[in-house]
Amino acid sequence: MDKNFLWGGATASYQCEGAWDIDDKQPSMWDCYLHENNLENGDVASDYYHRYEEDIRMMAEGGQNTYRFSLSWPRIIKDKEGTVNLKGIDFYHRILDTCKKYGIEPFVTIYHWDLPQYWELEGGWLNKETCYAFEQFAKVCFEHFGDKVSYWTTFNEPKWFIVNGYFIGNYPPGLQDVQKTMYGAYHVMYASALAVRAFRVGNYQGEIGIVHSYTPVNGVDNTIETKIAMRYADNYCNNWILDTAALGEFPIDLIARLSEKYDVSFMKAEDLAVIKNYTVDFIGLNYYARTLVKPYTEGETQLVFNHSGKKGQSKVIIKDWFEQVKDPNSEYTAWDTEIYPKGLQDGLIEAWERYELPIFVTENGVGVREDVTVDCVQDDYRIEFMNDHINAIMNAMDKGVDIRGYYAWASFDLYSWKNGVEKRYGLVAVDFGNEQIRKPKASYYWFKEMIESNAKIIKRRKFEKE
Template sequence: MEKFLWGTATASYQCEGAWDEDGRVESMWDNYLHNNNLEDGDVASDHYHRFKEDIKYMKDGGHNTYRFSLAWPRIIKNINGDVNPKGIEFYHKVIDECIANGITPFVTIYHWDLPQFLEEKGGWINKETVEAYIHYVNVVFREFGKKVKHFVTFNEPRYFIFSGYKIGNYPPALQNTELTIKGSYYVMLANARAISEYKKLNLDGKIGIVHSFAPVFGVDDTLETKIAMRNADNFMNNWILDTAAKGEIPIDLLTRLSTKYNLSYITPEDMKIIKENTVDFIGLNYYARALVKPYTEGETTLIVNNAGSSAKGSSKVIIKEWFEQVFDPASKYTEWDTEVYPRGLYEGIMMVHNKYNLPIYITENGVASYEDVSGNELINDDYRIEFLNDHIAAILNAKDEGADVKGYYIWSTMDLYSWKNGCKKRYGLIAVDWENGLVRKPKKSYFWFKKVCESNGKIIDRRNV
């Protein structure tokens, strides 16, 4: 019987550091953060130099898998596609260290750190980036494909495309709906083409996509709310999951967009590729549901709280003539306006299982907080243990109902650089003392999760979920 994968996750830019070492070239995030004098990931958790220590913590913590991403700018060094041997060597070392410690590597090929030389040519709104990505994935498959059995084409296409091209809070910091649609399409085309390349190599593994999953709930059962829910589901989920799992972009979404925007770049040839190359599994990153109501008034508004407690309650989503997202006053929320709603994970898994009937991995789930990690005493994060327990219970309940969930990854292994939220937003099971030489300090949740892993989830309290 296939073992359930219990582990944690990171992303290259958020943990590696070493931003200009050993031939790594500038990423779009390096350029954006440096030019805007923002807190950056130049050092981050220094995983580049400490990966052996970090993987030992995983092993000692009972993990049997590690989800991490490759840095495209560490592997491909210029617009001609030349390979950086030092980058290849580093990831071979990471993968080999995982395998030597009984840890299954679960490898994300793209987690947002586009090389700046591609961003300067238009990034994801330029179809040439698709070609560059296909060259990159072929290097990855040929180098690591015999060792790695689980590949992810993209982490959270919705999040990085919407943030970069519509909301404007991430690079390239644009606010343009037409470019958002084009970037979304080219990323999903790149996903399908990467799957095609992987299958050609007849490797002994699986390939999927990871989605920033927001299962949609309505405020009531009226027809108007159900229409708003469908609009929200297309906006939040379907353009990724339907496209990746069924090879079909939702026709009602395309029809609606075509009334206002030029979609002539969507070709029958591309759609054939998308149809014929679908994922082997679906990765779901779950932090919160989307509770929606029918649109009432106002312009499209997408406000994300990247400031934490100083901006608590500022998040807002209105998609004009489509839907509005609302806060449930009965729910708890984090300092960053994220609703704590474990039931949504159970419901969401069942939605995905019933719709696509594919293996599912919960590729990110976790909770952030401000934490003082400066002392020598054990960091007591009981709130995190409660959060994780209830979400794992939701997963186990879904498995009992027949959902083919094969793994669970806590975000994150250690405290990381958290994009525009900086380093104060701590998710890790292991603290990183930024002020004291990046010393690692396992939190109470680390030791609790060790028991979860070693018992295969049997210690989870499922009474209240």
């Protein structure tokens, strides 16, 4: 394993910072959505706003050499006119300086879902003006932090916040409209390219990429019908983000199919030229599970996701495209997430062969209920999960894939979108009900030992071809 490999953890601004209305921070769309619907929120979350030095110090003490975190747009920009909030700028300078103090390489995400409410009121990602506002926000970030950051990503997981927000309707703004989903998807990918252009034109140091919620697609068999369903699923799950960001083009067969029922005239030649000319330097892949599909059989589109932690509630059918199915031989979490490390190995090889760009595994972890009142959470299940997935990464690297970092989700327990703080992912336990006390879990110490041995203690596991 390369001694320069980045080993760390990841968080997101809304999910950990708290301080939702402190130091002139403006409301985000998530603040308003969760408050208005009386849902558990991130008003306090992990109180990272006040405890960031403790958290970053613990990362360093845990052997980690990098930290992936996101910047809060409504903490940095006060209004539609682009007024900069210097208190927000100062907060992120303190984080970056603390990273340097402890020898931690920052890996910075510009947007991790917390759109300012003042832009949501203007239509959010349905409004093209939001793209230009994002470009300006990115420029502010580059200008203020550019000398302290070498790794930037424009967006975290466009698929989830666009599809869930505009198609499924279980994230803000809570819409269920295919045409609006298309607008949002297009605008986000255009905004990403605008940010890449600003980065290139500004000649800032380092590299810029995008982070995608990667679910490699498998089929139940090798029939032609299943292969067609797999292509539909891959376009839906992966290709409209990765092809567009890495190759500069939306999948043409996806656009052709959508154009049979929906308007695609909003796709302008001048926008597509920006997308084509300003592709990313690397891709970040968040991996939790694959997508296993069979051909569509019958019924209307159904997209149901488990936010309760009671198994068996998820269902994905896209009419005339594909149906997602469960592998009876796989293990699943209480939130219906398949545990399938081979999917990461195969997916990394597929992404490398397709895009030939450096890859970072920017999130990987398992969410469970845990009793954090004990002295040390004995999370052997997380150790096994991480071991097998890091093994999958090493197997892919053995095949020649250029992988440069691994980020556990998450650095510490935090708020999980619409799952509150019940669903825990952290290497460090946070006792939310007891003064936010931090206590490393067994996985934290295992990760430290694994990093210090340069991944030599990994129990090697080869995944057989299916």
